Amino acid sequence: MxxxxxxxxxAVRRFSVFHRFLHIFVMISFTFLAVTGFSLSFxxxxxxxxxxxxLGGAESAAGFHRFxxxxxxxxxxxxxxxxxxxxxxxxxxWTGPHTMIPNxxxxxxxxxxxxxxxxxGKPPLFNRFxxxxxxxxxxxxxxxxxxxxxxxxxWHPEAFSAxxxxxxxxxxxxxxxxxxxxxxxxxxxxxxTSTHLTPEAFPLEKSxxxxxxxxxxxxxxxxGEWKDRYAPTAPSEGTTDPxxxxx
Amino acid sequence: xxxxxxPLNRWTTPAIIRRALPAMGLxxxxxxxxxxxxxxxxxxxxxxxAFESNxxxxxxxxxxxxxxxxxxxxxxxxxxxxxxxxxxPEAPGYLKTDVKERFDYGRCxxxxxxxxxxxxxxxxxEAMKQQxxxxxxxxxxxxxxxxxxxxxxxxxxxxAHYDRSQRSRVEVGRAMIETCGACHPxxxxxxxxxxxxxxxxxxxxxxxxxxxxCHGAHACxxxxxxxxxxxxxxxxxxxxAGKNFADIVIHYSTQRLADDDHPKRxxxxxxxxxxxxxxxxxxxxxxxxYSHSFLLMLRKIHDKLRRPE
Numbered sequence: 050m051x052x053x054x055x056x057x058x059x060a061v062r063r064f065s066v067f068h069r070f071l072h073i074f075v076m077i078s079f080t081f082l083a084v085t086g087f088s089l090s091f092x093x094x095x096x097x098x099x100x101x102x103x104l105g106g107a108e109s110a111a112g113f114h115r116f117x118x119x120x121x122x123x124x125x126x127x128x129x130x131x132x133x134x135x136x137x138x139x140x141x142x143w144t145g146p147h148t149m150i151p152n153x154x155x156x157x158x159x160x161x162x163x164x165x166x167x168x169x170g171k172p173p174l175f176n177r178f179x180x181x182x183x184x185x186x187x188x189x190x191x192x193x194x195x196x197x198x199x200x201x202x203x204w205h206p207e208a209f210s211a212x213x214x215x216x217x218x219x220x221x222x223x224x225x226x227x228x229x230x231x232x233x234x235x236x237x238x239x240x241x242t243s244t245h246l247t248p249e250a251f252p253l254e255k256s257x258x259x260x261x262x263x264x265x266x267x268x269x270x271x272x273g274e275w276k277d278r279y280a281p282t283a284p285s286e287g288t289t290d291p292x293x294x295x296x
Numbered sequence: 297x298x299x300x301x302x303p304l305n306r307w308t309t310p311a312i313i314r315r316a317l318p319a320m321g322l323x324x325x326x327x328x329x330x331x332x333x334x335x336x337x338x339x340x341x342x343x344x345x346a347f348e349s350n351x352x353x354x355x356x357x358x359x360x361x362x363x364x365x366x367x368x369x370x371x372x373x374x375x376x377x378x379x380x381x382x383x384x385p386e387a388p389g390y391l392k393t394d395v396k397e398r399f400d401y402g403r404c405x406x407x408x409x410x411x412x413x414x415x416x417x418x419x420x421x422e423a424m425k426q427q428x429x430x431x432x433x434x435x436x437x438x439x440x441x442x443x444x445x446x447x448x449x450x451x452x453x454x455x456a457h458y459d460r461s462q463r464s465r466v467e468v469g470r471a472m473i474e475t476c477g478a479c480h481p482x483x484x485x486x487x488x489x490x491x492x493x494x495x496x497x498x499x500x501x502x503x504x505x506x507x508x509x510c511h512g513a514h515a516c517x518x519x520x521x522x523x524x525x526x527x528x529x530x531x532x533x534x535x536x537a538g539k540n541f542a543d544i545v546i547h548y549s550t551q552r553l554a555d556d557d558h559p560k561r562x563x564x565x566x567x568x569x570x571x572x573x574x575x576x577x578x579x580x581x582x583x584x585x586y587s588h589s590f591l592l593m594l595r596k597i598h599d600k601l602r603r604p605e
Binding site: 089090092101106108110162165166168206207208210211213214215216218219220222223224227228231234235238239242243246247248249 | 491495498501538563566567599
């Protein structure tokens with residue numbers, strides 16, 4: 050999360066190799082989970098039959114769905130392990146303004162963003178993660194727990210109906226389906242527009258793939274982090290930052 | 297202090313936003329209302345479809361059917377009921393009686409003895425008995441037949457002229473949905489919504505259960521009455537199933553369900569309420585996030601065009 054180091058004059062490292070790989074695994078498994086899952090939910094549609102036959106039938110599509118789910122959950126687990134490594138070995142902090150932990154600044158940023166939207170103020174000054182990025186993160190981390198539990202219930206109904214009433218499996222089905230709609234609806238529109246379609250990044254936000262962000266953009270989009278970590282402490286240091294000249 | 301509160305009051309909010317807010321609220325309500333509406337929107341109560349019936353036998357199809365080697369006379373022989381010829385063309389209402397109710401399907405058992413014996417044990421044979429009883433009973437109350445469909449004979453489910461043999465399990469299963477669904481439309485619709493129906497019928501997974509895998513083919517029974525029967529049906533595919541397993545709702549509907557049906561009615565209510573809550577949660581979140589994204593994007597594009605770098 051925070052092992053940033055200046056890597057070039059005009060860019061800094063925003064995401065480590067580990068996190069970039071995790072994101073790619075999430076992207077792939079999420080996409081296949083959505084495709085295989087919805088081709089069961091909408092199995093009466095023509096495209097669903099096509100997808101399932103391309104995957105070798107309903108049984109292997111189900112197996113593929115579960116494989117991707119396991120891969121996705123492996124990402125969650127390895128992230129949690131990394132959090133321990135980050136704390137113990139890298140001596141990092143779990144809390145603070147530049148972590149994923151929500152704090153009062155986020156609430157102020159939300160209000161400020163609405164003032165900005167309605168033309169009543171300036172854009173909010175985000176820290177390392179904006180509130181939308183924190184929502185992205187927590188939606189995956191918490192959403193995977195409930196998707197995992199409801200998915201497991203439907204994967205092993207025999208075992209779970211020994212301790213739960215039978216209709217719990219049906220409820221798990223409803224939750225799983227509705228949350229899938231939420232996840233795909235959120236990622237497909239909110240996450241995509243707020244990263245790629247936003248004028249600062251359009252047409253493609255590359256920092257999650259190459260790990261770098263231009264100093265100019267970091268200063269504009271995450272001024273809190275810029276100020277705390279990268280801004281020249283005193284003018285007497287000599288080098289004028291290119292971002293200052295640009296703005 | 298001007299901006300200390302959320303800026304959605306009538307003095308600081310542009311008129312367009314003020315007008316859009318009730319519309320957003322309306323969207324949420326519409327979403328919720330459509331859930332209820334969608335559940336009532338079915339074509340389950342269509343009338344009993346006439347089984348394909350014709351004065352003539354299509355010999356090209358007959359020759360591809362399972363009975364192609366048989367002579368007509370092996371099934372269509374002169375029969376006698378008491379002293380009277382049966383069927384009697386001179387009898388009143390002869391032409392108006394469905395051929396499937398006149399034909400003596402007892403003849404099928406000459407070849408299909410096992411199937412015939414089994415069919416006498418099931419719910420369809422029971423329905424036939426009740427129908428005959430009502431016909432014998434001359435009282436007016438009994439004459440008022442409240443059964444929605446005639447009790448099925450062999451011919452209601454099987455076409456003796458055209459049904460083919462040696463078909464795959466998926467092929468038979470898909471045809472079965474139509475056959476059983478003709479009289480059990482609610483069960484057909486709910487089965488197709490369920491995992492079993494989706495996998496077996498839509499996606500052609502032969503291992504998944506079709507109607508008769510749970511309910512039996514010739515000795516078909518309702519699984520509602522005895523928990524043991526239902527559980528043993530589940531265990532044919534789910535050998536580790538425990539007691540509660542049979543309470544998983546497959547036919548998710550309260551139509552044609554007894555008022556005191558326990559535990560299915562309360563289970564369906566709980567599933568419905570839980571589903572409603574999660575759908576409301578999802579709808580509200582999505583509407584909220586979409587509005588946020590849309591408005592923010594408008595503002596950013598506006599700023600970008602107004603103040604190019």
